[in-house]
Every structure is written in structure tokens, then in C-alpha cells.
Amino acid sequence: MDELKQVILSYVIKEYLEEGDDRTVDAETPLISGGIVDSFSMVSLKRFLEKRYAIQIPDAEATPDAFDTVTRIAELVTRTQARTDGRA
Amino acid sequence: MTTTTLPVTEPVALDWSAIGRELGYRPDAPFNIGWACSDRICQLGQAGKTALVWEDVHGAHRRFSFDDLRLLSNTVAHHLLELGLVPGERVCLFMDRVPELYIGLLGILKMGGIAQPLFSAFGEESLQVRLEDAGTAAILTQRKHLGKVRRIREALPGLRHVIIVDAEAAALRPDEEAFSLDSAHRPESFQAYPALAETPSILHYTSGTTGKPKGAQHVHSSLLAQYYTTKLVLDLRPDDVYWCNADPGWVTGTSYGILGPWSTGATQVVLDSGFNAERWYGFLERQRVTVWYSAPTAIRLLMREGTPLAKRFDLRALRHLCSVGEPLNPEAVVWSEQAFGRPFHDTYWQTETGAIVIANRPGMTIKPGSMGKPLPGVTAAVLDPTSFEPIETPGRLGLIALRPGWPSMLRTYWRNPAAYAGKFKNGWYLCGDKARLDADGYFWFVGRDDDVINTAGHLVGPFEVESALLEHPAVAESAAVATPDPVNMEVVKAFVTLKPGFEPGDDLELEIMNFVRKRLSALAMPQQIAFVASLPKTRSGKIVRRVLRAQEWGEPVGDISTLMDD
Numbered sequence: 001m002d003e004l005k006q007v008i009l010s011y012v013i014k015e016y017l018e019e020g021d022d023r024t025v026d027a028e029t030p031l032i033s034g035g036i037v038d039s040f041s042m043v044s045l046k047r048f049l050e051k052r053y054a055i056q057i058p059d060a061e062a063t064p065d066a067f068d069t070v071t072r073i074a075e076l077v078t079r080t081q082a083r084t085d086g087r088a
Numbered sequence: 089m090t091t092t093t094l095p096v097t098e099p100v101a102l103d104w105s106a107i108g109r110e111l112g113y114r115p116d117a118p119f120n121i122g123w124a125c126s127d128r129i130c131q132l133g134q135a136g137k138t139a140l141v142w143e144d145v146h147g148a149h150r151r152f153s154f155d156d157l158r159l160l161s162n163t164v165a166h167h168l169l170e171l172g173l174v175p176g177e178r179v180c181l182f183m184d185r186v187p188e189l190y191i192g193l194l195g196i197l198k199m200g201g202i203a204q205p206l207f208s209a210f211g212e213e214s215l216q217v218r219l220e221d222a223g224t225a226a227i228l229t230q231r232k233h234l235g236k237v238r239r240i241r242e243a244l245p246g247l248r249h250v251i252i253v254d255a256e257a258a259a260l261r262p263d264e265e266a267f268s269l270d271s272a273h274r275p276e277s278f279q280a281y282p283a284l285a286e287t288p289s290i291l292h293y294t295s296g297t298t299g300k301p302k303g304a305q306h307v308h309s310s311l312l313a314q315y316y317t318t319k320l321v322l323d324l325r326p327d328d329v330y331w332c333n334a335d336p337g338w339v340t341g342t343s344y345g346i347l348g349p350w351s352t353g354a355t356q357v358v359l360d361s362g363f364n365a366e367r368w369y370g371f372l373e374r375q376r377v378t379v380w381y382s383a384p385t386a387i388r389l390l391m392r393e394g395t396p397l398a399k400r401f402d403l404r405a406l407r408h409l410c411s412v413g414e415p416l417n418p419e420a421v422v423w424s425e426q427a428f429g430r431p432f433h434d435t436y437w438q439t440e441t442g443a444i445v446i447a448n449r450p451g452m453t454i455k456p457g458s459m460g461k462p463l464p465g466v467t468a469a470v471l472d473p474t475s476f477e478p479i480e481t482p483g484r485l486g487l488i489a490l491r492p493g494w495p496s497m498l499r500t501y502w503r504n505p506a507a508y509a510g511k512f513k514n515g516w517y518l519c520g521d522k523a524r525l526d527a528d529g530y531f532w533f534v535g536r537d538d539d540v541i542n543t544a545g546h547l548v549g550p551f552e553v554e555s556a557l558l559e560h561p562a563v564a565e566s567a568a569v570a571t572p573d574p575v576n577m578e579v580v581k582a583f584v585t586l587k588p589g590f591e592p593g594d595d596l597e598l599e600i601m602n603f604v605r606k607r608l609s610a611l612a613m614p615q616q617i618a619f620v621a622s623l624p625k626t627r628s629g630k631i632v633r634r635v636l637r638a639q640e641w642g643e644p645v646g647d648i649s650t651l652m653d654d
Contacts (some may be wrong), residue, residue: 040610
């Protein structure tokens with residue numbers, strides 16, 4: 001797993017999984033539809049990504065579908081970074 | 089000069105005793121909701137009919153007949169009595185949308201307990217406050233939520249039983265109990281507690297502007313209203329497949345995700361999944377859902393995914409769509425006609441009313457954006473906010489009010505009769521919402537009449553958020569208000585001043601957001617935090633939220649002459 005996914009996965013496990021919740025979470029685990037991160041919590045996850053990677057994820061792209069797995073979130077971050085770099 | 093007379097003051101009378109007879113209910117005779125939703129349906133010759141089809145996000149799938157409901161709710165009721173619980177004690181359900189939640193509610197009612205369903209995403213503080221207030225004796229929960237219960241248990245000496253529905257006893261602490269619907273003793277017959285019309289049944293907690301959440305106390309005869317409105321408004325018929333995507337931790341998920349459909353003998357389907365448009369459409373298609381009760385936030389999220397996605401699925405079985413929780417914007421009504429070939433029908437009610445009171449019923453002309461009209465048996469009006477008399481001029485803004493008398497109205501707030509009494513003026517129950525009436529008698533929702541934040545159809549009390557914020561070491565003062573949001577209608581915005589030594593910044597903002605989320609819930613988490621030098625206050629030092637709220641909504645701030653100068 002690349003570093004970006006690892007960072008996101010670690011944050012999700014630390015922040016959104018309850019102590020004692022023994023579910024296995026990996027890069028493909030459904031987060032929003034699986035009830036680990038709800039659509040309200042998504043806002044804090046988005047804020048974390050924006051802060052950590054110095055990006056602005058457009059609200060229109062911050063959909064439950066785009067946040068449903070660590071892999072999709074990593075793709076969203078990568079796309080946003082590419083646009084940010086292109087503007088720089 | 090002519091004056092338009094509003095038809096709202098002419099309620100349609102309803103013979104509740106006839107509704108009661110359909111349900112096997114007689115005043116002053118024993119009547120138990122748990123029995124009425126399971127045993128009674130079996131006695132009507134529908135024991136083998138499917139009551140519940142359940143799926144989860146991982147593809148697990150279970151099917152339960154009404155006879156299963158009867159037997160398994162007997163199992164829960166028997167187990168609770170065996171533990172020493174007695175009728176009248178509060179038993180909390182703190183679970184995701186698993187079968188044990190739905191069946192457990194019937195079981196608690198059958199043994200005479202007062203069911204207290206709570207949203208499983210609540211943080212430990214939200215959970216503790218509600219269990220403390222109710223004096224809850226037992227909680228049924230899942231392994232994944234056990235951590236929260238463990239962290240607060242010491243503070244809840246009255247909580248005698250922590251029952252985990254999906255764990256082996258070996259994995260639990262000595263003071264916790266494992267219970268499995270699959271392996272527990274199943275009593276073929278069980279004498280349901282002989283509840284009477286006014287015997288308490290369910291406590292649903294709701295948030296207000298001030299103070300802690302209050303437990304709206306309902307009674308067994310409330311089922312008359314849920315049964316009637318399920319047939320009248322949701323239009324459930326014997327062959328329907330019904331999906332209510334609300335969580336039973338909230339009143340919609342209980343009144344219309346358990347009681348209403350099962351009292352009519354309907355088949356309902358449940359998807360234990362968070363939002364995902366493709367998954368939801370796939371579920372509707374696979375289960376051949378005919379009647380769907382959803383919410384504006386979910387509908388707006390589906391709208392964002394576009395009509396072509398909806399068109400990829402065969403949703404022709406859908407014949408009736410309803411919505412609840414917050415006003416359904418006209419665009420959503422129009423979109424649903426494009427996507428599904430039929431409009432969503434908005435319905436209005438609240439935790440306290442226990443059942444739908446104002447709605448766009450089948451066959452009515454829908455005015456997109458309107459809540460519809462009062463149901464038969466309900467007297468509703470828009471009151472002048474000063475005189476508390478019904479407004480008789482169309483278009484004038486006032487307070488939505490109901491005359492008490494329908495069966496599912498709350499009977500009191502749990503151990504808080506003063507708060508209950510405060511909800512009435514001139515014999516009217518005040519809903520806490522503002523609306524206008526048009527000349528045809530349709531109600532048009534305008535907003536809350538207080539500081540409560542309606543986010544995605546769930547009420548969040550600003551006081552709770554502010555209290556949680558003040559527990560953060562950096563926060564000196566706080567105010568929480570609603571700010572507009574295109575999907576959730578409103579979300580929580582916090583204004584905070586910091587203690588000396590703390591600096592505003594992104595790190596601190598995220599830290600505070602997560603701090604509140606874990607204590608209360610994601611719903612209550614401020615989605616925006618403004619770090620300010622001071623908050624608007626009265627000269628006596630009380631924080632004035634209305635000024636902040638008005639700024640957020642671009643409204644006039646009103647009289648500020650009584651505010652303290654900075």
C-alpha cells in the first residue's frame with residue numbers, strides 16, 4: 001500500500017473506529033456505505049486531507065461515493081493535488 | 089372588502105374507535121404494541137408472510153416471517169424477564185440497523201418495558217445524558233458500540249444489564265451479558281404484558297433550545313395513529329414491499345420503520361448501510377420496493393448523482409414515494425418525477441406527535457414545496473405568535489400548532505412535566521416551527537421558531553453543542569447556531585473565543601470538530617468553526633445566538649439595543 005493510502009487508512013482507524021470495534025478495515029472497505037464514516041463525519045475527514053496535503057477539495061467532488069473507500073479518497077487527493085500543482 | 093376564510097379551522101373528524109376495532113383495540117382492555125405487530129398478524133392468518141427482509145453492506149441477507157417476529161420477540165421478552173427486569177423499566181436499544189433492533193423493540197414492549205431506542209452513532213456523552221435521564225436499567229447493544237458503553241458505565245449505577253447481541257460470553261467482562269437470538273430459548277407462547285391505552289411504551293429523546301435532551305413519552309394506544317397514517321399517507325397495501333430508510337434511533341425509524349408497517353401486516357425491507365446511490369438503487373431494484381419513505385437530505389444526495397444513474401436501474405415497481413424530516417424543496421419534487429416517474433410526497437410530524445399530522449396524501453394535488461394539509465382527526469393551525477390565536481389571513485407567518493387529541497401525541501416529557509406544560513398555549517400544542525397557510529389550506533414550512541438546529545431532519549440542541557465545546561481545553565466561550573447547507577438544509581456552526589495561550593488555526597479547528605463528534609455525534613459536530621474575539625451578549629452576560637444566526641442567514645439582526653458593547 002502506498003504512503004498516501006496508509007496515511008488515510010491510519011487516520012480513519014484512529015479517528016472513526018470505536019475502541020473495541022474489531023472490524024478489519026483496509027483500502028477497499030466501504031467507509032460511508034459501511035457505516036464507519038457517515039456523511040457528516042466526512043467533513044472532518046475532508047478537512048484533515050486538505051490540511052495535511054495543502055489542497056482544497058471542491059465540495060462538488062466531496063461526495064459519499066468519492067469517500068467510500070481509502071482507495072477512492074486517495075484518488076481524489078491525487079487528482080486534486082495534480083490540479084493544484086498545475087495551477088502553481 | 090372580502091376576507092378569505094381559511095379551511096384549516098374545519099378539521100375532518102375521524103372515528104378513532106373504528107380504527108381501534110381494526111387493530112383489535114378496545115379502550116380499557118389490555119393492548120400491547122408488541123403483540124399487535126406480531127401475534128395479531130399471525131392470528132389473522134399471515135404467520136408465514138414475510139415481515140422483514142434484511143441486508144447489510146457486505147451482502148449478508150436474512151428473511152423473517154411474522155411467525156418469526158412473534159417467536160423471536162417472545163424470546164427477547166422472556167430473556168429480559170429472566171434477567172429480573174420488570175414492566176415499566178427502561179430498556180435501551182443501541183444498535184445499527186440489525187434484525188435484533190427491530191425484533192428487540194417488540195420484545196421489550198411485550199414484556200412491559202419502556203423501549204428507548206438511541207441512534208448508534210451517538211458519542212458517549214450523548215448516550216450518557218439520555219441513559220441518565222431515563223434511569224435506564226438495561227441496554228442491548230453490539231460489540232462495535234460496547235466501548236462507548238464501557239466508558240460511561242461507572243457513571244450509571246442504575247444500568248444493571250449490558251447485553252451484547254453479537255458476542256460470545258468469553259469475549260465480555262463479567263458484568264456484561266451475551267445474548268443471541270439464534271441460540272436463546274424460544275418460548276412458543278408468551279403472555280404479553282397487559283398494557284392499557286395509557287401505559288408508557290417508548291421514550292424518544294429530542295433536543296431543545298435549552299437544557300438537556302428530553303424524553304418524549306409515548307403510550308401503547310399510539311399505535312392507532314401509526315397504523316392509520318401508514319395506510320392513509322404511506323398508502324401501504326397487503327402486497328406492498330416497503331422501505332423506510334430512517335434509523336430506528338429516531339422516531340421515523342420506529343413509528344414508520346417498525347410499528348406502522350408491521351401493524352398493517354406489511355412486508356418491509358431494511359438495508360443496513362450508509363448512503364451510497366448505486367447501492368440504494370440496487371436495493372430498490374432487487375427487492376422490488378413499491379413504497380419508499382425517505383428524507384430530503386437523501387433525495388438531494390441522489391439528485392447530485394444525477395438522473396442517468398437512477399435510470400440505469402429498473403425501479404418500475406415503485407408506486408408511492410414519501411419524505412419527512414425537513415421541508416422538501418420544490419426541485420426535489422420535480423426531480424423525483426423525472427427520475428422515478430412520480431413525485432415525493434412531503435409529510436410533516438415530529439418526535440412529539442408520534443405520527444404524521446400534516447401531509448400530501450395520495451390523490452391530493454401536490455404543491456411542490458408545501459407540507460400539505462392536516463390529516464383527518466388532526467386539528468392544525470398557524471397561530472399568531474403574540475396572541476396565540478389562529479391566523480385567518482392567508483400568507484401570514486405564524487406558529488404551527490395542533491389541538492391535542494390524536495392517539496400518538498406524547499403524554500409528557502420523561503420526568504419533566506414543566507417542559508411539557510411549556511409546549512402549550514391557549515390549549516394548542518406548539519410544534520416549535522413556523523409556517524404560512526395558503527388560501528387552499530396548504531401549510532408552507534418556513535423554519536424553526538427557536539434556536540434548535542434541524543440538520544438532515546435531525547434536531548440538534550445548541551446547548552448540548554456549546555456544553556461540549558466548553559469541555560475542550562482551548563475554548564473559553566461558545567455559541568452554536570444553524571448555518572445554511574445545500575444538502576442538509578442546516579448544519580451546525582460554532583463561534584468560539586479561546587482561552588489565553590491558544591491560537592486559532594486549522595489544526596485547532598479540526599481538533600475541536602473531532603472532539604465534539606466523539607462526545608456527541610457527527611450530526612452535532614460543527615462543520616464550521618469561527619474563532620472570534622467576543623460573542624454578542626446581553627448586558628447581563630447571556631450569549632445572544634439570534635444575532636449570529638441572523639448573520640448566517642442574511643436576515644435582519646433585530647433589536648440589539650440590549651446587547652453589551654464590546
